[in-house]
Amino acid sequence: MNESISEIVHQGAEDLHHAGLMDDVTLKEFDALCLPPVKDLTPKQIQTIRKNNKASQAVFAVYLNISKSTVQKWEQGLKKPNGPSLKLLNIVDQKGLEALI
DSSP: OOOOHHHHHHHHHHHHHHTTSSOHHHHHHHHHHTSOOOOOOOHHHHHHHHHHTTOOHHHHHHHHTSOHHHHHHHHHTSSOOOHHHHHHHHHHHHHOGGGGO
């Protein structure tokens, strides 16, 4: 069995929903609780994510819908990503830039 405990529990919740024992709102709340945490990233980690995706700072910025100077500031440690930008960086780290297309 290669499934994690959270995957098994989530499948159980979906089964309850399909059986009519859990409403849509409760399932959505459960789904939200199962989201992976957003981790803070160091300037070096941000640069590594960008380079692993073979993107220049300008191209990386376009994918994230930010300015090139913001990417530069993140990589220099002058500014820290937060909110939606940090979430997008986590997604790109896990799934690549293709996840944003």
